[in-house]
Amino acid sequence: MFLLNSSSDYHQPLDPRDAELLGLDAATEVERHLTFRENHAETPLVALPALAAELGVGSIHIKDEGHRLGLGSFKALGGAYAVIRLVLDEAAERLGRAIDISELQSAKILEVARTMTVACATDGNHGRSVAQGAQLVGARAAIFVHSGVSDERVAAIARFGAEMIRVDGTYDDSVREAARIAREKGWTIVSDTSWPGYERIPGLVMQGYTALVREALRAMPQPPTHVFIQAGVGGIAATVAGHMAIAFGDNRPTFIVVDPARAACLFETARAGHPVTVAHGDPTVMAMLECYEPSLIAWRILSRVADAFMTVDETDAISVMKRLADPAGNDPAIVAGESGGVGLAGLIGAVSDPEIKKALSLHGHSRIFLVNTEGATDPGKYQEIVGRSPAAVAAKGKTGASQ
Numbered sequence: 001m002f003l004l005n006s007s008s009d010y011h012q013p014l015d016p017r018d019a020e021l022l023g024l025d026a027a028t029e030v031e032r033h034l035t036f037r038e039n040h041a042e043t044p045l046v047a048l049p050a051l052a053a054e055l056g057v058g059s060i061h062i063k064d065e066g067h068r069l070g071l072g073s074f075k076a077l078g079g080a081y082a083v084i085r086l087v088l089d090e091a092a093e094r095l096g097r098a099i100d101i102s103e104l105q106s107a108k109i110l111e112v113a114r115t116m117t118v119a120c121a122t123d124g125n126h127g128r129s130v131a132q133g134a135q136l137v138g139a140r141a142a143i144f145v146h147s148g149v150s151d152e153r154v155a156a157i158a159r160f161g162a163e164m165i166r167v168d169g170t171y172d173d174s175v176r177e178a179a180r181i182a183r184e185k186g187w188t189i190v191s192d193t194s195w196p197g198y199e200r201i202p203g204l205v206m207q208g209y210t211a212l213v214r215e216a217l218r219a220m221p222q223p224p225t226h227v228f229i230q231a232g233v234g235g236i237a238a239t240v241a242g243h244m245a246i247a248f249g250d251n252r253p254t255f256i257v258v259d260p261a262r263a264a265c266l267f268e269t270a271r272a273g274h275p276v277t278v279a280h281g282d283p284t285v286m287a288m289l290e291c292y293e294p295s296l297i298a299w300r301i302l303s304r305v306a307d308a309f310m311t312v313d314e315t316d317a318i319s320v321m322k323r324l325a326d327p328a329g330n331d332p333a334i335v336a337g338e339s340g341g342v343g344l345a346g347l348i349g350a351v352s353d354p355e356i357k358k359a360l361s362l363h364g365h366s367r368i369f370l371v372n373t374e375g376a377t378d379p380g381k382y383q384e385i386v387g388r389s390p391a392a393v394a395a396k397g398k399t400g401a402s403q
Contacts, residue, residue: 001261002310002356007273007303014242018301021203022242027210033081033101034211037136043067043212045219050329055351057366061224062344063216066335066375071132073125073288073337073374074212074236075192080133081208082190082201087113087137104137113137117187119144121167121174123232123288124153124377126192126205131160142187144178146171148283148290152378170280172292193233193295202235202297209239216369217247224253224369226362228350230342231257231266232291234298236373237306245305253369254307254360258346260286261311265294266302270309275299285385286317288339288374308360316345318385324372325386325393333396337374337382344370 013019020026034040044067048060069076084104091112092099103109117140120130127143134141141162145154146169158164165181167174175193182189194202217223227244231237234257241255259267262284269276277293284290320341324334334341347368350356376382376390383389 001264001267002308002350002353002359003267003271004308004359005270005303005306007270009303012304014245014304015300018242018297019246021207022210022239022301023246026207027214027243030077030081030208030211031214033084036101036104037069039070041067042215045216046332046334048327048331050331051327052368054328055348056364057351057362057368058364060347060368060370061216061220062334062370062372063212064334064372065212066337066340066372068212069132071125071128072377073128074209074371075125075129076132077129077211078192078205078208078235079120079126079129079190080136082204083118083130083133083139084137085204086118086188086190086201087116087139090116110138113139116140117142117185118190119178119182119187120190120192121145121171121178122149122157123171123290124149124157125288125374127157127162128160130190131157131162134162135160142181144174146174148287150378150381152380156377170292171290172277192235193291193293194297196296199297202295206235206239206297209236210243212371213240213243220369222367223248223251225365225367226254226256226360227369228256228258228343228346229371230286230289230339230346230373231259231298232263232289233293233295234266234302235295236371237266238295238298238301240371241305242301252305255305256308256310256346256350256360257302257306258342259309259311260284260289260317260342261313263290263292264311265292266299267309267311269294269299270303270306285314286339286342288337288377289342310346310349310356312342312345312349316349317342320345320348321382321386325388333393334372335375335382335390335393336372337377338385340372340374
């Protein structure tokens with residue numbers, strides 16, 4: 001399914017709150033924060049010239065977040081950043097002075113952190129980031145997971161010392177349960193989705209994602225003309241779209257949001273013109289995108305700066321995983337998890353449909369930017385789908401910055 005943005009807010013300026021949240025100054029501060037992370041390194045921007053020629057576009061660059069901060073997902077940038085910011089803010093309030101990130105490991109700040117408990121609901125990747133952030137500063141973490149989260153993903157979170165709490169039902173059920181218990185116990189919810197009255201912390205999570213956009217833009221030989229980004233609640237899509245709208249102004253690239261057909265909350269929100277909750281159906285293989293209600297901040301941004309919305313099917317996501325693992329020509333192999341290559345699936349669907357291709361002005365000079373949002377965060381599932389282990393694919397791939 002495909003539709004152009006027809007929201008009454010389309011082409012309107014970003015809300016001032018969102019412009020500040022995703023602006024250049026904020027992104028600079030996020031990158032400074034990362035310099036204090038021991039295992040920080042910029043993730044590779046990988047060029048796929050053979051695939052670009054096959055699809056009839058000028059170039060394809062994909063930011064490979066499967067290498068991010070040892071967690072294998074772009075979400076490593078968000079949850080941990082929000083936790084650290086919350087600790088610094090709490091310390092500033094208690095100590096009565098401004099606290100710089102350089103003081104994070106000082107005795108007084110760690111003492112404050114030990115009194116704090118952060119909690120969240122997760123499909124896997126966000127919870128891992130929150131748990132890692134809590135471990136870095138000595139805070140406690142309680143992570144809520146729904147029944148569809150694999151034992152392997154639960155174990156990957158638990159290794160950071162988090163308390164794991166299983167919840168019957170879907171991701172949205174786990175969000176509600178986490179909020180309820182956190183209220184009872186006085187814990188701080190660090191969610192990557194927002195709802196009425198709860199925006200600041202999800203905003204910090206999104207702000208953390210700006211680092212990957214800054215890195216990519218510095219590495220690209222030319223700015224992109226088109227961006228296809230997958231969406232769950234919409235946080236990463238809104239961050240990329242919003243930051244690029246600020247960075248490029250009227251010359252921003254055409255931005256397309258890609259949803260799983262089985263959990264198309266942003267597509268249906270765009271169709272309705274206001275946030276909607278979609279009905280739960282069969283689960284999607286795109287587990288990290290299985291969200292049925294959009295983030296209010298994300299929609300506020302995307303309603304203004306996204307140009308189109310589309311959906312992809314289960315077979316599309318699986319096909320892209322295999323295609324990236326066994327690429328055409330001399331393109332490097334990329335380990336992309338079940339949700340990682342969904343933006344590419346959207347691009348393939350768009351160039352394969354003459355009407356969509358025309359509507360988006362895709363042609364032989366188009367420069368495409370994508371994000372591989374996760375590597376094999378569930379290695380067993382990856383091998384089951386692709387037929388090879390992540391290590392075997394990575395060994396084949398000539399990964400690294402390539403232009």
